[in-house]
Amino acid sequence: MSPEEITILQEWDRRHFWHPFTQMACWGDDDPWIIERAEGNYLYDIHGRKALDAIASLWCNVHGHRHPRLDAALVGQLAKVAHSTALGASHPEAIRLARALVEQTPRGLEHVFFSEDGAEAVEIAIKMAAQYWQNLGRAQKRLFVSVDDAYHGDTVGASSLGGFPLFQGVYGHLHFPVRRLPSPWALQQQFEGDAQRARVVWLEKLAELLEQEGEQIAALVLEGGVQGAAGILPYPPGILRGAAELCRDFAVLLVVDEVATGFGRTGSLFYCEQEGVCPDLLALGKGISGGYLPLAATLSTDAIFAAFLAPFGEAKQFYYGHTYTANPLACAVALANLEVFAEEKVLPRVSQRILQLHKGLERFGALPVAGLPRQFGLMAAIPLRDPHSGRSYPYGDRREYRVCRRARERGVYLRPLGDAIVLVPPLSVTADEIDTILRVLEESMIEEGQA
Numbered sequence: 490m491s492p493e494e495i496t497i498l499q500e501w502d503r504r505h506f507w508h509p510f511t512q513m514a515c516w517g518d519d520d521p522w523i524i525e526r527a528e529g530n531y532l533y534d535i536h537g538r539k540a541l542d543a544i545a546s547l548w549c550n551v552h553g554h555r556h557p558r559l560d561a562a563l564v565g566q567l568a569k570v571a572h573s574t575a576l577g578a579s580h581p582e583a584i585r586l587a588r589a590l591v592e593q594t595p596r597g598l599e600h601v602f603f604s605e606d607g608a609e610a611v612e613i614a615i616k617m618a619a620q621y622w623q624n625l626g627r628a629q630k631r632l633f634v635s636v637d638d639a640y641h642g643d644t645v646g647a648s649s650l651g652g653f654p655l656f657q658g659v660y661g662h663l664h665f666p667v668r669r670l671p672s673p674w675a676l677q678q679q680f681e682g683d684a685q686r687a688r689v690v691w692l693e694k695l696a697e698l699l700e701q702e703g704e705q706i707a708a709l710v711l712e713g714g715v716q717g718a719a720g721i722l723p724y725p726p727g728i729l730r731g732a733a734e735l736c737r738d739f740a741v742l743l744v745v746d747e748v749a750t751g752f753g754r755t756g757s758l759f760y761c762e763q764e765g766v767c768p769d770l771l772a773l774g775k776g777i778s779g780g781y782l783p784l785a786a787t788l789s790t791d792a793i794f795a796a797f798l799a800p801f802g803e804a805k806q807f808y809y810g811h812t813y814t815a816n817p818l819a820c821a822v823a824l825a826n827l828e829v830f831a832e833e834k835v836l837p838r839v840s841q842r843i844l845q846l847h848k849g850l851e852r853f854g855a856l857p858v859a860g861l862p863r864q865f866g867l868m869a870a871i872p873l874r875d876p877h878s879g880r881s882y883p884y885g886d887r888r889e890y891r892v893c894r895r896a897r898e899r900g901v902y903l904r905p906l907g908d909a910i911v912l913v914p915p916l917s918v919t920a921d922e923i924d925t926i927l928r929v930l931e932e933s934m935i936e937e938g939q940a
């Protein structure tokens with residue numbers, strides 16, 4: 490690309506392209522990063538500079554960029570049809586994908602409702618849960634329960650469940666009322682890392698709430714084993730299983746949001762498997778299309794689905810849909826994405842990388858510029874600390890951002906999340922690449938700590 494073209498793109502980017510979660514007044518202080526192409530685990534910018542995609546293009550890339558199987562599936566579908574509606578019509582790719590998802594998610598989930606983004610998958614679960622109880626004639630069950638610092642996406646419904654005080658402050662007046670339990674991870678910190686005690690106490694609090702208000706509660710909504718966007722905060726093991734049992738006892742639906750943890754991120758295809766849990770509703774997104782196209786899905790049990798079946802005149806059907814629901818291109822790639830898991834024996838390799846990452850993170854324990862790292866599957870967060878005070882740098886200092894800039898100059902693309910730097914590489918990351926990411930991050934943190 491010529492220097493003139495680059496200058497024009499940068500100028501238009503600043504002027505016209507309003508970026509998500511971005512203070513546009515600062516955007517492009519230092520040249521904005523414009524990615525032109527990618528190959529495998531690497532991104533290339535308009536200057537031709539290469540960087541390892543250590544955040545999997547925001548946690549969604551699975552088998553690397555431009556995977557031949559996924560590319561071929563997309564091009565193959567393009568030769569048939571790019572889009573046709575799912576309202577009043579169907580198409581082979583969505584049918585096959587629905588079948589494949591039912592086969593590969595926990596047993597008991599039988600029906601798939603497609604959408605485009607994780608937030609929508611959650612939004613749909615909220616509306617399904619609410620209407621489920623209405624259809625059964627129990628319309629008083631309308632309250633939702635979530636946890637502090639939860640993240641379920643940015644639409645008004647999904648962000649009602651979200652628990653970030655900052656977002657609640659700005660958009661709180663738009664939200665529906667939600668009962669909130671403590672973050673299981675925060676409880677564990679309160680009990681000096683005692684996971685067992687945190688689990689027991691958290692479940693007691695849930696039981697108490699369900700005893701008091703269960704008659705009014707439609708559903709409990711939980712992220713799948715880890716509070717991702719809050720900074721990779723793992724639940725104590727057993728939270729999901731315990732919650733599922735309590736929900737059953739009190740006739741409250743359990744919605745599990747595996748938008749971040751689904752599709753191999755934790756070493757199994759879905760984290761629910763590890764806890765032996767089949768939720769009533771399961772929200773999927775991010776990795777579902779291998780990181781290629783916007784696609785998401787909400788899976789439901791037979792019991793939920795059945796509550797929407799009635800003679801037409803009773804108007805019990807689910808009133809929901811988008812223009813691009815079950816887009817054939819996205820479905821075709823998502824099918825190929827699932828096939829690659831089996832063909833390339835992805836999960837055993839991911840389990841090795843998870844162990845390697847665990848060992849590799851030990852070095853940050855002794856680093857004055859780092860707090861204690863947190864890990865869940867192939868996701869980690871390393872908090873940045875001011876070596877003089879041992880605390881986080883103040884909000885707005887942007888130190889975390891500068892660490893990431895330094896890492897990018899060393900060829901590794903990372904992003905901050907709160908006061909931490911997160912690592913969420915594609916599942917196709919190699920052992921050498923994990924070593925590189927950890928080394929570059931360590932160097933960049935030390936350098937910034939001395940600046």
Ligand SMILES: *Cc1c(COP(=O)(O)O)cnc(C)c1O
Nearest residue numbers: 606607608640641642717748749
């Ligand atoms: C990213 C995420 C979402 C939102 O997904 P979008 O595709 O960004 O709308 C919802 N829940 C969890 C747990 C997530 O990590």
